[in-house]
Every structure is written in structure tokens, then in C-alpha cells.
Amino acid sequence: xxxxxxxxEERDNVGVKLIAGEEADAAAATxxxxxxxxxxxxxxxxxxxxxxxxxxxxxxxxxxxxxxPYDMPTFLxxxxxxxxxxxxxxxxxxxxSELG
Amino acid sequence: MARSLSKAYERVKxxxxxxxxxxxxxxxxxxxxxxxxxxxxxxxxxxxxxxFVMEREKESRHYALLExxxxxxxxxxxPRWMEGMKFALSNLSAIEYSAGRxxxxxxxxVAPMELxxxxxxxxxxEMRHTQLEMNVLRHHMRSWRDPNGYDxxxxxxxxxxxxxxxxxxSEDFTTCDAVETSLGLxxxxxxxxxxxxxxGLSTAAVQSGDQVMASTMLxxxxxxxxxxxxxxxxxxxxxxxxxxxPLIQKAFDKWTWRGHMGFxxxxxxxxxxxxxxxxxxxxxxxxxxxxEDFYGGFYKKLEKYGIKEPRWLPDVMRNGxxxxxxxxxxxxxxxxxxxxxxxxxxxxxxxxxEKKYPGWYGYYGKFWEAYRQMTDADAGMLVTKELGGLPAxxxxxxxxxxxxxxxxxxxxxxxxxxxxxxxxxxACKSIFEDDPNHYQGFKSFYDLYDGCDLAxxxxxxxxxxxxxxxxMAQPLLEPKRMWTIDDIRRCHYEVASPLKNxxxxxxxxxxxxxxx
Numbered sequence: 098x099x100x101x102x103x104x105x106e107e108r109d110n111v112g113v114k115l116i117a118g119e120e121a122d123a124a125a126a127t128x129x130x131x132x133x134x135x136x137x138x139x140x141x142x143x144x145x146x147x148x149x150x151x152x153x154x155x156x157x158x159x160x161x162x163x164x165x166p167y168d169m170p171t172f173l174x175x176x177x178x179x180x181x182x183x184x185x186x187x188x189x190x191x192x193x194s195e196l197g
Numbered sequence: 198m199a200r201s202l203s204k205a206y207e208r209v210k211x212x213x214x215x216x217x218x219x220x221x222x223x224x225x226x227x228x229x230x231x232x233x234x235x236x237x238x239x240x241x242x243x244x245x246x247x248x249f250v251m252e253r254e255k256e257s258r259h260y261a262l263l264e265x266x267x268x269x270x271x272x273x274x275x276p277r278w279m280e281g282m283k284f285a286l287s288n289l290s291a292i293e294y295s296a297g298r299x300x301x302x303x304x305x306x307v308a309p310m311e312l313x314x315x316x317x318x319x320x321x322x323e324m325r326h327t328q329l330e331m332n333v334l335r336h337h338m339r340s341w342r343d344p345n346g347y348d349x350x351x352x353x354x355x356x357x358x359x360x361x362x363x364x365x366x367s368e369d370f371t372t373c374d375a376v377e378t379s380l381g382l383x384x385x386x387x388x389x390x391x392x393x394x395x396x397g398l399s400t401a402a403v404q405s406g407d408q409v410m411a412s413t414m415l416x417x418x419x420x421x422x423x424x425x426x427x428x429x430x431x432x433x434x435x436x437x438x439x440x441x442x443p444l445i446q447k448a449f450d451k452w453t454w455r456g457h458m459g460f461x462x463x464x465x466x467x468x469x470x471x472x473x474x475x476x477x478x479x480x481x482x483x484x485x486x487x488x489e490d491f492y493g494g495f496y497k498k499l500e501k502y503g504i505k506e507p508r509w510l511p512d513v514m515r516n517g518x519x520x521x522x523x524x525x526x527x528x529x530x531x532x533x534x535x536x537x538x539x540x541x542x543x544x545x546x547x548x549x550x551e552k553k554y555p556g557w558y559g560y561y562g563k564f565w566e567a568y569r570q571m572t573d574a575d576a577g578m579l580v581t582k583e584l585g586g587l588p589a590x591x592x593x594x595x596x597x598x599x600x601x602x603x604x605x606x607x608x609x610x611x612x613x614x615x616x617x618x619x620x621x622x623x624a625c626k627s628i629f630e631d632d633p634n635h636y637q638g639f640k641s642f643y644d645l646y647d648g649c650d651l652a653x654x655x656x657x658x659x660x661x662x663x664x665x666x667x668x669m670a671q672p673l674l675e676p677k678r679m680w681t682i683d684d685i686r687r688c689h690y691e692v693a694s695p696l697k698n699x700x701x702x703x704x705x706x707x708x709x710x711x712x713x
Contacts, residue, residue, distance in 0.1 A: 105506070108493040114396050116415045141403035142411045143396060169202070170251040174258070177418040178392050180490045183426055185242050187202045196498045197433065 109194040111181030112147035113154075120175050123162035124154055143177055151193040152181075206242045213310040227306050231376040232438040237309030240430035241423040248318055252325065259329070259416045263336060266409050276540060276674050278405035279341050281471030283537040284528075286337075287350030288363045288463075290330035295367035297323030299378050306375035309434060315427040316379075322420040329413050336409055345662050345669045346536040353536050356658055358642045359528065361595035365639055366459030372635065376431070380445065381452035383428025388495065390460050391421045393486035398464075401472040442503045451631075453507035454624040457516065458594040461487070465521035466528065469550075470542065478553040479521045509624045516601045516622070522554065522561050527588075527597050529568055529672075530581045533651060533685055536660045536669040541568055560602055572672040574680045579651070580672075582690040589619035589695045590641045593629050596621050610699055613637060617700040643694035652686040 115121035121144045128135050128146055135152070138145045146152070160167035169187065181192040216224065243251075297320050304316040331351075338347035346353075354360050370378050395418035402411035435441040465479035477485075492510075507513075532539050542550070542565065550557040564584070571578040581587055588597040589608070598608025598621045607622040613633060620626035629636050646654045655661065660669045666681045 105488060105492045105497055107497040108489055110494065114392075114415075114418070116419070140400050142399045142415055170247045171254060173251050173422075174254045174419060176422055177415045178396050178422055179425075180392075180494050182429065183241060183422070194494065194498075196501075 109150050110147050111150065111152055111192045111194050112145060112179065113152075113176060113192065114178040115144045115146065116175040116177050117141075117143050118175065120159070120163065120167070120172070123159050124172070124175075126162050127155065127158045128152060151191065153189055153191045156188045202244055202247060203242060206239075206244055209244070210310060210314075221308075225306050225308065227302075227375060229306055229374050229376045231374065231435055231444055232440045233308055233376070234434060234437050235309065237311040237434040238430040239311050240315035241426035243315075243318060243423060245318070248321075252321075255416050255419060256325075259412050260332075262412050263332060263409055267336060267340065274341070274406035275404075275473050276538075277473045278402070278407055278471055279337065280343075280346070280537040280540065280674070281467060282333075282337060282407070282410065283346035283350060284353075284357075284359065284535060285467060285471070286330050286334050286347075287354045287357075288360055290327050290334065290351070291354035291360070292363055292367055293323050293326040293330060295371055296382060297327065299370050299375075299382060302371070303375045303378055307379070307431075312379075312427070312431055312434065315423065315430065319420075319424055319427060322424070325420065326417050329417060333409055333413050343538065346538075349536060349659065349669075352659065357536070358531070358534055358590075361590070361639075361642070362459060362463060365593065365595045365636075366455065368639075369455065369459075369635070376435070377448045379428055379431040380448040381455065383424050384432055384449075385452040385456040386460055387421050387424040388428055389487055389491040390456060390464065391418060391424075392490065393461075393482050394464050395421065397477070397482050397486055398468060398472075400476065401468070401474070404474045404476070405472065436502050439503075446504060449504065450508040451628055453513060454509040454622075454628065455594065457509075457513045457520075458591075458596055458600075458621065458625070461513075461517070462520045462524050462596065462600075465517070466524040469521040470525045470528075473540075473546075475546070475549055480517065480554065483517055512607075512622065512624050516607075519554070519560070519601045522550070522557065523600050523602055524596070526561065526564050526603060527599065530564070530584065531587060532670050532672050533579065533581075533655055533668060533680070534658065534660070534670070538671045538674050540674045541565065541572075541672070560604060564603075568672070572676060574676060574678045574684045577684055577687050579685070579688045579690055582688060586690075586693060586695070587642070590643070591621035591625050592618040592639065592641070593625035593636050594621055595639070595641065610696065617696045619696055643692070643696070646692045647694045647697075649692050650686065651688070651690040651692060652682050654692060655682060655685060 115124055117139070125137050125144055125146055128148065129137060132148045132152060134149050136147045154172065156167055156169055156172060159172065169185070172190070176190070179192050181194050182196060184191045222228070300316045300320040300323060304313045304320070307313060307316070334347055334350050338344040341347065370382050373381070395414040399411045399414045402408070402414060432445070435445060461483065465483065468479040468482055528535070529539060529541065547558065547562070547565065567584060568580050571580045571583065588599050590597055598619050599606050600621050601607065609620050609623065609626055611618050611620065611626060614637070618629070620629065655668065661667065661682060662669060666683065668680045668682065668685070671679055
């Protein structure tokens with residue numbers, strides 16, 4: 098075969114894929130404001146957000162951005178996927194690159 | 198939120214008890230070879246009340262779209278995608294249903310309640326996914342211009358030769374050690390591959406005009422988020438006991454290869470050959486989702502616990518270079534035994550393949566030229582027959598032994614209890630040798646149809662249209678005349694297992710497989 102096995106490099110980026118819509122836009126806006134290194138990309142059906150090492154989504158800040166009440170179960174509806182280790186609390190979700 | 202989800206979750210955990218009227222062995226029914234501590238790592242904390250609120254909202258949003266799509270019928274979806282969905286959805290809904298069964302079994306065998314809680318909700322999720330996919334099947338059957346194939350999708354998941362790939366994977370998950378199921382399904386399929394499929398291909402679904410499927414994929418993946426956390430929590434729980442390290446390693450070695458052949462190869466085929474408006478190649482998707490996100494962002498970090506690079510990862514990388522194209526040779530070559538219309542690749546796509554996979558034309562160009570010459574029912578030539586007949590199928594993964602490329606196959610054979618068995622690779626052969634009882638009973642296409650005329654095979658499968666004569670599968674989207682069972686019969690193609698010749702020539706010894 099033509100190729101060598103690629104060297105796998107450890108990565109410390111974390112991120113989410115949010116189902117596109119106003120809630121995803123609001124969540125992306127809160128991340129953009131707090132994480133200058135965040136990479137936010139728009140795809141036809143979802144938004145990808147990548148941040149080095151650690152990212153936290155605060156439900157109250159998303160609610161402020163939306164201008165209406167918002168809660169965790171509804172945020173989980175649009176949280177299509179993530180990479181990193183997730184911790185779901187009552188009012189925030191944290192995703193970090195460390196194990197354990 | 199008025200009350201604390203985390204506090205409620207902790208309170209409920211304390212309600213767990215061990216019954217006195219039944220022994221632990223009787224309660225858990227099946228033993229596991231893994232060592233499970235009493236206290237487990239919490240997965241995604243979800244309380245049943247919030248779970249239903251969340252799932253109800255997901256359903257409301259998704260089914261609103263489905264209802265509107267049924268009413269408006271406004272889109273003009275890409276035929277290649279819509280025909281490919283017949284095969285994809287039939288297998289996908291079967292995989293999800295069997296995953297639900299696997300979760301129920303895991304919840305019964307795995308003791309710590311933190312993990313059980315996560316698995317039980319996953320049972321409900323998997324049933325939800327089965328229903329979501331069956332509703333897409335129903336919607337497409339009612340809205341797409343050729344419903345044939347959608348109408349027998351569930352039956353085909355049971356009898357199609359291609360479905361054998363996914364059945365062998367699902368059945369392995371259902372019958373291996375229940376803790377191993379978590380490592381294989383939740384850590385490999387759901388963490389490594391489900392993103393690549395459900396998120397990566399959602400873009401292709403939108404571009405193909407199939408918004409219903411795009412919405413289905415992303416709402417399914419929102420449940421997969423919890424499934425990934427279930428796999429992670431199970432793994433971190435197991436890592437608390439050093440005796441589990443070699444057991445975890447062994448499971449990871451196996452599922453690296455099984456996940457690749459059983460899921461990624463089909464996914465790559467779909468990404469490269471069922472998507473007309475191409476953006477990212479399957480190889481690029483694999484690099485992004487699998488190598489960077491899964492192996493780089495997760496697996497590599499397990500080294501500190503003593504977990505090493507999976508044994509078959511270099512083979513996965515080598516196979517992945519060409520896997521989608523080789524799978525396409527199989528799927529397109531064997532078109533009469535499937536149940537959708539084929540839309541062969543055009544000149545523009547051939548150029549794209551050569552650009553994305555340098556050397557592509559040299560390896561696959563001849564097949565596509567032959568395919569194009571043999572689509573006319575009046576000429577009565579079958580590409581499979583003219584190229585030497587169907588290949589042997591691997592006893593473990595049920596893929597044909599033409600991988601990574603038909604001209605450079607890693608296929609091999611082995612005598613086992615008086616039978617000659619084929620394997621796609623040293624990896625599948627080694628997996629078989631570790632646990633032959635697990636795989637030896639799988640009936641292959643040749644066990645059922647060796648010596649039969651292809652026309653009788655198709656009739657037996659039931660892949661005919663309502664007139665009882667016209668094939669569901671057609672080698673072109675719009676052939677000038679549709680192929681019938683009589684056209685197939687005139688081709689005089691007798692299905693013959695390549696293993697018989699090998700067994701006769703080799704006198705029963707192991708040999709290299711070859712391509713046909």
C-alpha cells in the first residue's frame with residue numbers, strides 16, 4: 098500500500114456541534130464573547146464551535162442573549178455532539194480536554 | 198430551574214439496594230470477565246423527568262419538519278442520495294434496534310447503578326432512533342418517485358447480502374461480553390464513528406435536498422452525546438482497577454478493526470459514492486473525525502493509564518486509503534442482488550476521485566468502464582459475471598475479500614472443523630481465532646445460494662416489483678428498458694463459491710485469497 102501509518106498527535110481542542118437556529122446562534126455569541134481563540138463555523142444544518150482546552154456554556158448567559166427564559170433540557174436538545182469530556186450541571190455545561 | 202438536578206440525582210442513587218432473596222450471580226444472569234467496582238463514574242447526569250422534557254422537545258421540533266415535508270412536497274431531492282437511502286436506512290434502523298437490546302442486556306449485567314441509569318435511558322434512545330429512521334423510510338416511500346426498495350427495507354435488512362456486514366457487527370455486540378459491548382459500541386462506534394456519520398453527512402443530506410434526513414441525523418446525534426458519556430463513564434470506571442487494563446486493551450484492539458470494517462467502510466462508501474455534490478472525501482472525513490478528534494483528542498490520552506495504540510490501527514489506516522472505492526466495486530458490481538437504482542459516477546466525479554485519491558483511475562478505472570458497458574438489458578451482460586463472479590465473504594465481517602484493493606487483497610483462508618473459511622484480512626482471521634465459537638455459525642451468501650442461478654436468488658430474496666418480473670435494482674437511474682428476471686436468467690450466471698476451488702487446489706491448507 099502507498100501510505101505510511103500517520104503519526105497521531107495528541108490534541109487539546111474541545112468543542113460542540115449545535116443544531117443550527119437562534120439558540121445555537123445565541124450560544125455561539127456567548128462563546129465568542131468569552132473565548133477569543135474560539136473557532137466558530139457555520140454548516141448547512143449545524144454550527145461547530147472549537148476552543149482550546151476548555152469551554153463552558155452558561156445557560157443564564159444564553160437566556161440573556163436570547164432575551165427569554167432558557168433551561169438546560171432545551172439546550173441539550175440542540176447539543177448534537179461534542180468532543181472532550183463533558184460535565185453537565187444544573188445551569189452550565191463544561192467540556193474539557195483532560196481525562197478523569 | 199427551581200430545584201437542583203445534581204442533588205436530586207445523588208438522592209436517587211442512594212435509593213439503590215441489593216436484594217436478599219436472590220444471589221448476585223442469579224441477579225446479573227450473565228457473568229462478565231471485567232472487574233467492576235461498586236462505585237462508578239457518573240455519565241451525563243440526566244434525571245428521568247428532565248429526560249422526557251428534553252426528548253419531547255426534540256420530537257416536537259423534528260416531527261414538525263416531517264409533517265411539513267409531507268404536506269409541501271416542495272423539494273426536488275438528488276436521485277443518487279434518495280436511492281442510496283433505501284440501502285442505508287434499512288440497515289441503520291436494524292442497527293439501532295439491536296443497540297436497544299444491547300443496552301438492556303448491559304443494564305442487567307453491569308452492576309453499578311450510575312452506569313445502569315445511563316444504559317436504561319439509552320434503551321429508550323435507541324428505540325426512538327429506530328422509529329425516527331422508520332418514519333424517514335415511510336416518508337421517503339410516500340414522497341420519492343420510486344418507492345420500490347423503501348417498501349421492503351426492513352425485510353432487506355434481514356436477507357440482503359450487504360446487510361450481512363451490519364448484522365455480523367450488531368450480533369457481535371449483542372453476544373460478546375456485555376462490558377465489552379460498552380467499549381465497542383459506546384466508545385468506538387458511538388464516539389469515534391457516529392459523529393462522522395450523523396454530523397458529517399448531515400451537510401450532504403441538506404445539499405441533496407433531504408432535509409428530513411438531515412434533521413433526523415442531528416436529533417439522533419443529540420442522544421449520542423449521552424451515549425458517548427456512557428462509554429466514557431464505563432471506561433473510566435473500569436480503569437479504576439488495574440486488572441482491567443489488558444482486558445480493555447484486547448477489546449480496543451478488536452473493535453478498532455471491527456468498527457472500521459463493520460461501520461466505517463460502509464460510511465465511507467456512502468460519503469464518496471452516494472453523494473453527488475461532493476465537498477469532503479471520505480478519507481478527509483476520516484482524518485478529521487477519527488484521527489484528529491477520536492484518536493488524537495481522546496484515545497491518545499489513555500496512554501497514561503497503560504492503554505497502547507490499538508494493534509490493528511496501522512491496518513485500519515492502510516485499508517482506509519481505498520476502502521470506499523473497493524466497497525463501491527462490490528456494491529455496484531453486485532447490483533442485481535440489491536434493491537435500489539444505481540447512478541454510476543460520471544466523468545466529473547472520476548476527475549474528483551483522481552484528485553482526492555491520486556492513482557484512483559489506475560486501480561478502479563477499468564471497473565467503471567466495464568460497468569458502463571453492461572447496463573443495457575437488451576445486451577444482457579452482467580458486470581459481476583464478466584469480471585469473474587462474486588468474491589468470497591469474510592467469516593467475521595462479511596465483507597468480500599477484495600480489501601484494501603482488488604489488486605492487492607489481504608484476504609486469506611483457514612480450515613476450521615472441516616470447512617474452508619475466508620477472511621478479509623489477518624485482523625479478522627485473528628479475531629476469529631481468538632473466539633471461533635462466536636463467528637463460525639454465521640451463514641454466508643454461499644451457504645444459502647451456492648450453485649443457484651442468480652435469477653432464482655433474486656426471486657428468493659423477493660427483490661422484484663409488483664409485476665413479479667421487473668427487478669427493484671436497476672444499473673442506471675433511468676435505463677431505456679428496465680431489467681427483468683428473464684434478462685437475468687438469460688445471462689446464465691450460476692452463483693459459485695470461490696472457496697470450493699481453493700479447497701480443492703490447496704488440499705485444505707491455508708492460502709492467500711486473491712480477488713475473485
